[in-house]
Amino acid sequence: MENPEHGTPGVYSAKGKAFERDSRYITTRIMAEPREGTDDYPVEPGRYRLIAAMACPWANRSIIVRELLGLEDVISLGKPGPTHDQDSWTFDLDEDGVDPVLRIPRLKDAYEKRFPGYPRGITVPAIVEIATGEVVTNDFAQITEDFFFQWREHHKPDAPNLWPDDLREEMETVMERVYTEVNNGVYRCGFAGSQEAYDEAYDRLWTAMDWLEERLGERRYLMGDAITEADVRLFTTLARFDAVYHGHFKCNRQKLSEMPNLWGYARDLFQTPGFGNNTDFEQIKAHYYVVHTDLNPLSIVPKGPDLENWHTPHGRG
Template identity: 80%
Template sequence: MSTPGQEEHSKGGVYSSKGKEFTRDSSYITTRIVAEPRPGTDDHPVEPGRYHLVAARACPWANRTIIVRELLGLTDVISLGAPGPTHDADSWTFDLDPGGVDPVLGIHKLKDAYEKRFPGYPRGITVPAIVEVATGEVVTNDFAQMTLDFSTEWKQYHRDGAPDLWPEHLRDEMAPVMKRIYTEVNNGVYRCGFAGSQEAYDSAYDRLWTAMDWLEERLADRRYLMGDAITEADVRLFTTLVRFDAVYHGHFKCNRNKLSEMPVLWAYARDLFQTPGFGETIDFDQIKQHYHIVHTDLNPLGIVPKGPDLSGWTTPHGRG
């Protein structure tokens, strides 16, 4: 959901006005990829090999899609393109690929896929995005719906034993949990980092830590957010927790304490990190480069810190 252009406060969000709180732009391309396209819609059909997921490892919103793709075993069904951790004001770019060109789409900039479908596309060029390989056109950048559809619409292509990340019998209970995680934690760290006044920052800080304390308490008597099995809710929380000590604690001033100083959340996060499909999607160097180089309004010299020590992620978690 990170977006080039208008500096970081529109990488998925904008300041409502100077001195006010960070407000996220939540308008996305709502086209869906579904098993049975609905008549009269712009739905696209599920089809192996037809789509290319463009998802930067540095971006927490894109990281969700990479994790779910791994957990469900869709790696041979939906190809993955990985932009570099930094981008210019115009677009995410494929700096990590030979010649700076995505090998599947043959483009330098993700913007080309947006413009192919929507000439003069007026909004930010966000990741994650799914692009149709044959046409080179972006299909959707609706990150929240994307992973739910991976779980439900692509089910016939899931690996044997794939987890049910969006279990039907838990959806009514999961929805408010995921909403609170999004508003208070996933977006809450950004609300702290890009607060436009002391008052806005103080309010954002208090909201974040109220939610973090709630999570510490909730996870004290259950292994995962919804009980004994990993769900979409855990994926959504993990991508913020794994970035917390590396960037949010200092860079975004979320510094009441480190994640590693919260016994339950720290053990829970390590448990997920050490679960296949989670930790191998994380590149701490790319994460730190993205936040400290791209956010020139917060870090004008672009200096990337060498710390903190992140070796603790592989230590025993005791949650089994």
């Protein structure tokens, strides 16, 4: 069935099947120079609202990139709560359960405003045009790429170069492996429909984790000495690893905190402005353990682990 419970459309695997993610998105772009003959929207400060739940790793990326680039006063941010019904992400954290700018209780309302009877999952992140209340896009990978390339005129003066030209080809390869084997790999473990599917997913995940551990023994960040988009994409999975994926998704060969290079790297990012301040472990745990009743029928949220260790010195300066 369609899965509205994560940051991107997905399909829960049936018994005996491997997990497969539905990667169909609303492909509308927001462009500095809209292309003729397309449904592109124009870049315009104050016109759009990013709807992104802190609990969701895919949405969390957009929150981090927005801050790294200094777009907080250009694109407003609405935050759905960590738990929701089968129908839509909802604004549980706002007064009266209504987004204060869009004046809607459910993100689904913005999807339906533009696409009546929208057939797929109601996912975050999503960008909504404030004046019309219509969703523009939910293509999570394209959103952060466009924040960098299309909104450049509005970046803060010291914004990091998240897409360095000389590294782009290699970075695309790294990001593809991170996405397929790690970001999505933990879900393949968690929602495997058979022992065989789980075993294969587990082995693929840990092959990739070992590759990352080795790579990060030779450089501070994934692409070298500076933070790039690749680091943002990996971080949101690592931030959830010990708190959720290790136990809830059965990714339990090791804890992240038992892998020296990955653990130091994750803490290095966490302690960088834009990363740790946009990581909410309580919302993360509430989302996975409460919403995934097929994996956790009683919706009991574990009290542990102790996550204060994220603030310890990382030693990667």
